[in-house]
Amino acid sequence: MGWRVWRRQLGSEADRATFRTLHTASMATPALRAGLTPSSAERAARHLRSLLGAPAMALTDTHRLLAWDGGHPHHAPQAVDQARPVVSDGATEVRKVLCDDPACGLRQAVVAPLTVEERVVGTLQVYAPSASAGLVRAADEVARWVSGQLELAELDASRTRLMEAEVRALRAQISPHFVYNSLTAIASFVRTDPERARELLLEFADFTRYSFRRHGEFTTLAEELRSIERYLVLEKARFGDRLEVTLRVAQEVLPVVVPFLCLQPMVENAVRHGLEAKNGPGHVSIVAEDNDYEAVIAIEDDGVGEDPDRVRRALAGDSGMDSVGLGNVDERLRSTFGDAYGLVVETAPGAGTKVTVRVPKYAPGVHV
Amino acid sequence: MSTGLAVTAVLLVALATLSVGAYGWRFSRTTSDFFVASRSVRPALNASAIGGEYLSAASFLGVAGLVLAFGSDMLWYPVGWTAGYLVLLVLVAAPLRRSGAYTLPDFAEARLESRAVRRFSSVLVVAVGWLYLMPQFQGAGLSLGTVAGTPAWTGGLLVGAVVLVNVFFGGMRSITFVQAFQYWLKLTALLLPAMLLLLVWRGDGATSPADPSVVTGGLPGDVWVDPLASTSPHALYTTYSIIVATFLGTMGLPHVVVRFYTNPDGRAARRTTLVVLGLLGLFYVLPPVYGALGRIYAPDLVRAGATDTVVLELPARVVGGIGGELLSALTAAGAFAAFLSTSSGLTIAVAGVISQDVIGRRFRGVQSFQAAAVVAVVVPLFLAVTVESVGVARAVGLAFAVAASTFCPLLVLGIWWRRLTDAGAVAGLVVGGALSGGAVVLTLVDVELTGWPGVLVSQPAAWTVPTAFAVMALVSLLTPSRVPVHVSRTMVRLHTPETVALDRGPQAD
Secondary structure (H helix, E strand, C coil): CHHHHHHHHHHCCCHHHHHHHHHHHHHHHEEEEEEEECHHHHHHHHHHHHHCCCEEEEEEEECCCEEEECCCHHHHHHHHHHHHHHHHHHHEEEECCCCCCCCCCCCCEEEEEEEEEEEEEEEEEEEEECCCCCHHHHHHHHHHHHHHHHHHHHHHHHHHHHHHHHHHHHHHHHHHHEEEEHHHHHHHHHHHCHHHHHHHHHHHHHHHHCCCCCCCEEEHHHHHHHHHHHHHHHHHHHHHEHHHEEEEHHHCCCCEECCCCCCCCHHHHHHHHHHHCCCCCCCEEEEEEEECCCCEEEECCCCCCCCCHHHHHHHHHCCCCCCCHHHHHHHHHHHHHHHHHCEEEEEECCCCCCEEEECCCCCCCCCC | HHHHHHHHHHHHHHHHHEEEEEEHHHHHCCCCCHHHHHHCCCCCHHHHHHHHHHHHHHHHHHHHHHHCCCCCHHHHHHHHHHHHHHHHHHHHHHHHHHHCCCHHHHHHHHHHCCCHHHHHHHHHHHHHHHHHHHHHHHHHHHHHHHHHHHHHHHHHHHHHHHHHHHHHCCCCHCCCCCCCHHHHHHHHHHHHHHHHHHHHHHHCCCCCCCCCCEEEECCCHHHHHHHCCCCCCCCHHHHHHHHHHHHHHHHCHHHHHHHHCCCHHHHHHHHHHHHHHHHHHHHHCCCCCHHHHHHHHCCCHHHHHHHHHHHHHHCCCCCCCHHHHHHHHHHHHEEEEEEEEHHHHHHHHHHHHHHHHHCCCCCCCHHHHHHHHHHHHHHHHHHHHCCCHHHHHHHHHHHHHHHHHHHHHHHHHHHCCCCCCHHHHHHHHHHHHHHHHHHHHHHCCCCCCHHHHHHHHHHHHHHHHHHHHHHHHHHHHHHHHHHHCCCHHHHHHHHHCCCCCCCCCCCCC
């Protein structure tokens, strides 16, 4: 019964025309979601022209032609001039097309603005022998739809930028405090043990080079752990016997790809908590284990611990907390590997803290 | 042969495997030592581990048995099992590592950007894994039966139990170390007795096993040693089929592919493969020695149809006394090391795929992996008990045929041909899997076929592999619009050495 109803609905001519239109529009979507560039405009223009049923169309940004689709390409160079008034006014216009060729039938162009966040970023131009009211309306609607797609593209791009900004913020956040303390610690060795001071300075140089590197959202666990080891060498220079470190790493998981600086903040927290408000030595352990298709990394300290509620707030991104890194890392792990791969924090006041990170050995689109 | 000694040796191997698994990683790295993280698995260690995992019951027992029974044609098995790594080295190793894939389904997903291909690959990984595990359990039953007179199912059960215990109690720890240890154990267990056997044989006058006067199972020495002159009616076809299956099947074995992930980069993957070639070449010299000497010292095994036990029987028969018994116990221990290492590697690989792709990504964690491990062991154990034994090496050869008919086209075309589409890959996997799988089922249920049909079914690779390649390529050409969107970027990543500075494209999308 339901099947027959469905068939009849599919059979209606008007409905089919709607489906065709929607399908054509969806063909143009992937290109437009990449933003307004010559290559994306090229790919989208084909589908947009068949949507409009016009003999020729053009896409421009504010100052150049991006794509011309259809016949009569000798009009293409005029497209930028046609776009200019629309770019400045932001309203759809019907403009005359001047042509010396009597065989060319194009006499009018509908030029509609493409807007992202109320700013004109380009134009959609439809060329025809005469601009009927229907064509103007269609061009206007298509331009509005394209604008919507471009806004979504802008949203994607800004989300990526936000992630990058977060990583940058994390880099900036680690450094000043640590840089000052490390340099002070190294300074204390310069006279007493120049050789050690030199080694520590080299470690420091390597550490900063890694932490401040500009490219790449991902790195390997080996690289990340190497940087952490350098960090620990420097901290040990400062704290001496007060800081005990255990590092146990299964060799098999070293090639696993992880988000850049996803462990560093945890280790820094562990060192701080492990030594804070304690008389005896603090102990920090970092264990990376192989668990078939995932790696499990646990960072543990035997320090003062933390109120679970505060940790929950830190994970939720409350910027008033002192462990800002926690929320940031959790967010990045989730957005990279999915919600199943968030941070797991086990802690209670006076009971130390254990942070567990799980990372799959393979995730689509994640590579160094 | 002394039962007590052999059983003690087998139990020692089981115990050593468990304890190295449980405590090994404490030996292998110290806690006070900084910069352990910079030590990736070295190619030599990784190659030993691959060798340990790869040299199965088929290599340890089966090859000698086949050479004893059927003659020099059967040398193509060890040659092929080694040369498979040559093909892997040249065509697959480095690009596969650079793809970042951990399992074969991962590669399928990374290259073809399709969940459907991933699912088909997962099913095939499980199928190949089970087909490969079955003869391991059968071989274990056979060996324990030979050395201790137990019923056929006991040995398989023992191996399955040890593997499961290992997986349940942190078996993944230091697995590289355990498997590398197993390779050297297996090599010693064959090398030491072989040298003594050869000494005794020289002392006995060094009768050539190829002498026409040496007749085993109605096969005179000159026929035995002459390739293509043996009893099989279509020897040439059979030989080519073995060559195709073994040369091309290695790259499709789930537990081999997983090991390559441990290499830090593509270059290390190549170097590892090169060392593997050397290690396997060294090992495979030995089983044919047992097969050849068996013609002189244990001809009754051919008549009894128990040629797979020649490696276990020979030392006690030839050397005699307590020395011979000790040597036989050593080969029995080596055989169990072979069952254990291959079975645990396969179980982990199969369980990983089951828990990831079948049980589902939602139920992750230890329980799902353990449940999957039980399934991964119980099914082939059941098969091993119910299906009549077809000979350890033959059964493993069938697993290779299925792997060669499915994953070889997927990997080779996926790495070297940019026009491969998801539809083509699925079609090739289905056709190759169905044809070779059908032939395997017919062989296992022992359908009597004579003449060409019988030969084609018992050695399917020579026709199923080209068919799978053709289908995959043809369907891909017919569906050009389905070429993955990011194929160029993927290809650049697969083929560009890591040392080349290059924009490898945006990271996640």
